[in-house]
Amino acid sequence: MDGSDKVRIGVIGAGGRGRLSRYVVTDNLGGVITALCDIDPEGFKSYADVCSPDVFKCADYRELLARQDVDAVFVSTPDSFHEEHAIAALKAGKHVYLEKPMAITISGCDRILKTAAKTGRKLYLGHNMRHMAFVQKLKQLVDEGAIGQVKAAWCRHFIAYGGDAYFKDWHADRALSTGLLLQKAAHDIDVLHWICGGYTKRVVAQGALAVYGDIQDRHAPSDPGDPTFRMENWPPLSQKQLNPVIDVEDLSHVLMAFDNGVLATYQQCHFTPDSWRNYVIIGTNGRIENLGEARVALWNTRTGYKAEGDVQFDCSPPGGSHGGADPKIVAEFMRYLREGGRTLTSPIAARNSVAAGCCATKSLRNGGRPYDVPAVPEDLARHFA
Numbered sequence: 001m002d003g004s005d006k007v008r009i010g011v012i013g014a015g016g017r018g019r020l021s022r023y024v025v026t027d028n029l030g031g032v033i034t035a036l037c038d039i040d041p042e043g044f045k046s047y048a049d050v051c052s053p054d055v056f057k058c059a060d061y062r063e064l065l066a067r068q069d070v071d072a073v074f075v076s077t078p079d080s081f082h083e084e085h086a087i088a089a090l091k092a093g094k095h096v097y098l099e100k101p102m103a104i105t106i107s108g109c110d111r112i113l114k115t116a117a118k119t120g121r122k123l124y125l126g127h128n129m130r131h132m133a134f135v136q137k138l139k140q141l142v143d144e145g146a147i148g149q150v151k152a153a154w155c156r157h158f159i160a161y162g163g164d165a166y167f168k169d170w171h172a173d174r175a176l177s178t179g180l181l182l183q184k185a186a187h188d189i190d191v192l193h194w195i196c197g198g199y200t201k202r203v204v205a206q207g208a209l210a211v212y213g214d215i216q217d218r219h220a221p222s223d224p225g226d227p228t229f230r231m232e233n234w235p236p237l238s239q240k241q242l243n244p245v246i247d248v249e250d251l252s253h254v255l256m257a258f259d260n261g262v263l264a265t266y267q268q269c270h271f272t273p274d275s276w277r278n279y280v281i282i283g284t285n286g287r288i289e290n291l292g293e294a295r296v297a298l299w300n301t302r303t304g305y306k307a308e309g310d311v312q313f314d315c316s317p318p319g320g321s322h323g324g325a326d327p328k329i330v331a332e333f334m335r336y337l338r339e340g341g342r343t344l345t346s347p348i349a350a351r352n353s354v355a356a357g358c359c360a361t362k363s364l365r366n367g368g369r370p371y372d373v374p375a376v377p378e379d380l381a382r383h384f385a
């Protein structure tokens, strides 16, 4: 804390997703940003209005972690750095906000959990979808028993910006991301686990590099790639300057058996014209579904085709990025730092979404073989419970 009792925040990976940390200041969440780290100095520009001009800046995260004027850090670097940066931060005595996915391997997640347990520092995971209004409505309806006992959950994930965002940089290289069933699906697997109240214990998956592998127009390996979304990048096969390495799938289908008996499916496609996630949850007394981000419908009477459902719920997103989820998750993180207590996300849940995503990726790359998802080691499960 500084003299005014504000939590002092450092950001590792300040450009890109790291800008989420700005809410600490813009929303008066009781923090001050005292240090920024990014290998690209362009990343510092977005902080001119929220930091003092002489805020500490560096390219090497170890310099930031060595500072006494940093109480907590946002780790928002690309996925392959999460394990190294989060563990170093915890060992340096900092509390950590770690972006999803927690790490790119199950063992990497378990090493982070172990370090958090050992150091006693707070570890908070950036699963911001749990703060989206429509996801919270789905969860609330299930918890209230609106559809009886949940038996099935399906998520269809349409990604119009797949070719722009995921096949032009590190995301496309399995050595840096494992695959998009982890990188992208970690969100949805986590949401399915949360809404249905279970964790995946067995997976089967199929997938393919169905479209982007056919594009030969690639940028140089030394170029980081330009993942900017552009309307004119359509249709998908007209994309140019893709990543030199593309060995992840752009189409994948997963079947998951949860430990509470719920059966779930997740489908991800990176070459659709539209972008949204559609969740359907079916219970013993009805079903619910989100119709875009602003509405959830409930069907609970016997009927023929009824597009609008029996009851509709308005869940218009509030202001702020990612359907208003980003300001809320940063507010929760800051409250957790100050007061502790329960949070909507949990390190164990984040680890279990990575575990399901990794096993699903292994399944689709091994002819759809089923895999059992390893449980969190008992001592860690006990600690975080």
Ligand SMILES: NC(=O)c1ccc[n+]([C@@H]2O[C@H](COP(=O)([O-])OP(=O)(O)OC[C@H]3O[C@@H](n4cnc5c(N)ncnc54)[C@H](O)[C@@H]3O)[C@@H](O)[C@H]2O)c1
Binding pocket: 012, 013, 014, 015, 016, 017, 018, 037, 038, 039, 040, 043, 059, 061, 076, 077, 078, 079, 081, 099, 100, 101, 126, 127, 128, 169, 183, 322
């Ligand atoms: N929760 C969400 O909704 C959400 C949304 C977008 C991204 N993310 C996550 O945020 C993370 C970053 O994603 P991104 O799209 O911003 O990635 P990115 O490739 O834009 O990188 C983020 C920043 O980190 C910097 N960086 C890269 N390597 C670094 C290093 N070794 N040390 C310091 N800085 C480094 C880059 O220069 C960049 O400014 C990913 O893990 C991603 O999954 C989460």
